[in-house]
Amino acid sequence: MTKRMVAVGTLGGTITMTAKDNEKGVSSTLGAEQLVASVPGLSALSVDLRLHTLANLASGSIQFEHLFAALTWAKQQIDSGASGVVLVQGTDTLEESAFFLDLYWPYAAPLVLTGAMRSPNKAGADGPANLLAAIQVAMSPKVRNHGVVVVMNDEIHQARFVKKAHTVSLATFTSPVFGPLGYIQEGGVRIFRAPSERAILPVPSQTSDKVLLIETVLDEATELYSALPSLNYQGLVIAGVGSGHVSEKVRDTLPPIIQKMPVIMTSRTGSGSTTNAVYGYKGAEVDLQQLGVIMAGFLCPRKTRLLLSAILWATQGNRQQVEQALQKYLHLYNAY
Structure with a gap:
């Protein structure tokens, strides 16, 4: 079986956060290589991974410039042969990042956003499962032409519908009225709807208008x-x-x-x-x-x-x- 190529880039977020010595709370410290190393089940997938740490930011500090840089990187991965791209970030602004990137994503290949609600040092941390599911979705031909999607808690959501609906629940991401685009079960990707027409705008030369x-x-x-x-x-x-x-x-x-x-x-x-x-x-x-x-x-x-x-x-x-x-x-x- 021919292996698919999936690129994984990280911007930071809870999925990358660990506690520092003598400090309360967690902050973003892990890069793409460390994240992927923590994911069980990857060896069973017929996939080659390209890994890149784009930033280590809490999602509330992500700016348009960071997303345009991530977009440029993601486009380079598709142009050089990747079947799909996974972008990891914090969940607080993930719904906005997904929609923003969807406005500029011109490819049939999927751009998949994921993150975590529990940091790696917590019991039941959801990051490894979410990252594994996101890679499976990025590999799947069933997700082509759906633009940017969000994969969390084994559900696949379209960028235009998804929202964070709870402060801490693992099931925080929902798509009100329309429901998820699909889900992952036993390693398989199930899709419920045909692709929707999307707005695809040109990457701007200036972003000064507010x-x-x-x-x-x-x-x-x-x-x-x-x-x-x-x-x-x-x-x-x-x-x-x-x-x-x-x-x-x-x-x-x-x-x-x-x-x-x-x-x-x-x-x-x-x-x-x-x-x-x-x-x-x-x-x-x-x-x-x-x-x-x-x-x-x-x-x-x-x-x-x-x-x-x-x-x-x-x-x-x-x-x-x-x-x-x-x-x-x-x-x-x-x-x-």
């Missing part, structure tokens, strides 16, 4: 909204209440913001789509759309911010091109 994400809350102050047109932001995403609503006070601050930048409404609920024509009161979706607010549909607030950022970078902020791209890609992400 998008602000605000979650609206009960009896919300409006000073930040009022100041926003004078601040250095080029887009606004609002995580609205319910199916995409804000208070009357917030609504009244939006017209000057909309004049300056695209404003997208999402839902803060964590599951389900914004609505388009259910509620007509002031601050609800009918009223907001008449003002020029764009409804995001199923795309969550954090991923909407990333999509809008990528579009701004690709169009260099050209308002007409931004709005055309938003219409195209938001339709794509809501074509179910």
Whole structure:
């Protein structure tokens, strides 16, 4: 049997963290070679591994520049013959990294993200099992054309749907409404759905345009909204209440913001789509759309911010091109 080639790169995260002498807590210390050495069952796979330590960062400190560097490395691996790529990072921002990379991943071969909820020094550490499963998924031809996926707890999730839904549970990663793309059982990869069309944007020459994400809350102050047109932001995403609503006070601050930048409404609920024509009161979706607010549909607030950022970078902020791209890609992400 011909061996497949899989590249494994590490950015850090709980899966790489150990305790240092006389220090409380754990921090990222392990590299790719040390991680792979701890995984039982790899010798049974018909796979050659290329290993590379990209960084040793807690996931909350990952920047766009780190992800673009990881993307460049991952593309080089596919171009030099890898069947798939595994990228290891911390779970706190893993859902955002997965979606961000999915916006730029042009290959049929899979890019698989994984991590761990328990550090290697804990009983029942899940890192080795997650890494083994991620390598199995990266090897599988069944996962081709699905773009970037997240593999955790023997489940395979699409980048557009996956979210971290619990602070510490091993089953923290879920795909609300749509469920996982597939799972791993007895070393085999099971896939439930055909590939979905994906947005694939050009890698930008600049990333200076910034998008602000605000979650609206009960009896919300409006000073930040009022100041926003004078601040250095080029887009606004609002995580609205319910199916995409804000208070009357917030609504009244939006017209000057909309004049300056695209404003997208999402839902803060964590599951389900914004609505388009259910509620007509002031601050609800009918009223907001008449003002020029764009409804995001199923795309969550954090991923909407990333999509809008990528579009701004690709169009260099050209308002007409931004709005055309938003219409195209938001339709794509809501074509179910």
